[in-house]
Amino acid sequence: MNLFQQAVFYTTVNHLRDLPAESAVEVAFAGRSNAGKSSAINTLANRTRLAFVSKTPGRTQHINYFSLGHNRFLVDLPGYGYAKVPGAIKDHWRELLAQYLAQRAQLAGLILIMDSRHPMTELDRQMLEWFLPTGKPVHCLLTKSDKLNRSDSIAALRFVQKELATLSPLYTAQLFSSPKRLGMDEVGEVFARWLGISANDGHKKAPVKGE
Known part of the structure; x- marks a missing residue:
């Protein structure tokens, strides 16, 4: 089974x-x-509403955990950069994201x-530069690539x-399309590698800190 398809809401x-x-171990x-974050998660998990998709940007206001079994988790973080979110909520998001990603x-x-x-x-650049001191990898999904022709998407x-x-x-990128299901295998391999397991093996024990 595809590793993403094992995801169930946890907390x-x-x-x-x-x-x-x-x-x-977790991947955020x-x-x-x-x-297109929620749409990408839903497509990868082969679900329609695993992650909530809203026409109102900024809907995800918390850190949502999805269990993959054996203490492995997919983590959906709040979207950033939506100006119409009330200031107090925006400040809380910023602090929550900053502390989670750094610590x-x-x-x-x-x-x-x-x-x-x-x-x-x-904002993307700020996120990449801010995350850099952690020494951890980033894989960028360039979503909605089906809305570009081939030459523009490659460019x-x-x-x-x-x-x-x-x-x-440690920073990599790929093209991705939820409607066309483009790029699923590539991101699946990255995701599984970070979790320390085979992309199609949902049963191998996750690495434990200190082992």
Whole structure:
């Protein structure tokens, strides 16, 4: 079975003190609001509403955990950069994201969602540069690539790859399309590798900190 398809909702977290202590390893999904993060998660998991998809950007207001079994987790982070969110909520998101990304020892890597038509926004760059000191990898999904013709999508990918190369050799990118289910195998391999298991093996024990 595809590893993503084992995902089931586990818990919602609004404060760092509530992060699951039982987690051995986790991979987080982040991205600018309305970049297609929830749609990507749903497509990868082969579900329609595993992650909530809203026409109102900024709907995801908490850290949502999805269990993959054996103390492995997919983590859906709040979208960033939506101006109409009330200031107090926006400040809380920013603090929650910053502390989670900087301090969560179980976090193996970050999958960053970018709209392929508007990649490497100022906020995306800030996220990449801010995450750099953690020494952990980032894999960028350039979503909505079906809305570009082939030459434009390839150009967008090459542009992002070039920009990422100036930041870290651990930063990679690929094209992705939820409607066309494009790029699923590639991100699946990255996701499984970060969790320390085979992409199609949902039963191998997750790596435990200190082993």
